[in-house]
Amino acid sequence: MDGVEQAFLEIREAARQNEDIQGFVLTGSRGKGFENAWSDYDFALFVSDEALEKYQEQYRDLPSGAHLYLFTLDSFRERAAWGSPMEWERYTWARLSVDFDRTGGLIQQLLDEKGTVPAEHTQAHIRYSLNWFLNQVYHSIKCLRVQDRVAHRLEAAEATRPFLQALFATHERRLVPYYKYLRWELEHYPLHKLSLTVDELLNTLEQLLSEDSHRAQQKLLAEAQRLFSAEGFVDLFAQYRARFVLGYPTSVEE
Structure with missing residues (x-):
């Protein structure tokens, strides 16, 4: 197991153990089931408003090939808004399933909405x-x-x-x-x-x-x-x- 995969697994397990992490999503090619031997590990953590700065600091330096998105629910709602300069990113959030979701399905709903034309x-x-x-x-x-x-x-x-x-x-x-x-x-x-x-x-x-x-x-x-x-x-x-x-x-x- 290389350092990138190890970092990914450790963060996913930490997400399961910490109540201030609301959800974990594997993104990128791996999240869509389209990975290959050169695929990076892209993933997103949804955290409470109060925990955002803590996790920004904790996961500031990750191995090359590991890419972490950190969101609160509100910041994700605003991400890649329709008509904004980041609209191009919306397909990033299509075809994804939440690994676990402490919001009762809200994160999955937000992903599904973001991954389509409004x-x-x-x-x-x-x-x-x-x-x-x-x-x-x-x-x-x-x-x-x-x-x-x-x-x-x-x-x-x-x-x-x-x-x-x-x-x-x-x-x-x-x-x-x-x-x-x-x-x-x-x-x-x-x-x-x-x-x-x-x-x-x-x-x-x-x-x-x-x-x-x-x-x-x-x-x-x-x-x-x-x-x-x-x-x-x-x-x-x-x-x-x-x-x-x-x-x-x-x-x-x-």
């Missing part, structure tokens, strides 16, 4: 993402029209994020995973509204940077129009930019 923002988030996606494809095709192939592919590459944001959010308000988790997430938690297989989707996203970028965009556009029209966003595909990209010839050579 319900009150979901429709706006999907609409914003779809507009962003269509705008990226529009600019990509305009670059293709003047034979600027580098700009064409770069604009297409930036369409990946908004397409995935809208796609995941329309499935139980899910967040886009960090890309190293993308295949794992798609295979273990399928996007049932998607007509493409996992391999088809990933290959199409990869092709956005290739000589087949335009064809890949057309494939994503067709899927987006089918799926999101059925979800109540048909009006977006009637706008000028959407009509332009949907009507652009698929036979154009890059």
Whole structure:
């Protein structure tokens, strides 16, 4: 057993023994069941307000490869708030289970909430993402029209994020995973509204940077129009930019 694992086990056991620690959560790849031989030990302690400074001092110096988050319930509620600069971190808290919870399930509830798009923002988030996606494809095709192939592919590459944001959010308000988790997430938690297989989707996203970028965009556009029209966003595909990209010839050579 190396020093990192030993430190992790000692802190987890200390958390079980101390009443001022309200909960312990294994995070990162190990917490999601996606670890490999190089995975660090990432974990979070939820402590009482009065104990926060004590544990900040006690666990100030940990071995390299051990990463500890220290929260009170209120500080975690404020962490990675929707619309804040730390919003990108929210997927960190998805797919996790509390090791133990002295709050009667509150910590698990907070994790579940943090690991999704807030319900009150979901429709706006999907609409914003779809507009962003269509705008990226529009600019990509305009670059293709003047034979600027580098700009064409770069604009297409930036369409990946908004397409995935809208796609995941329309499935139980899910967040886009960090890309190293993308295949794992798609295979273990399928996007049932998607007509493409996992391999088809990933290959199409990869092709956005290739000589087949335009064809890949057309494939994503067709899927987006089918799926999101059925979800109540048909009006977006009637706008000028959407009509332009949907009507652009698929036979154009890059």
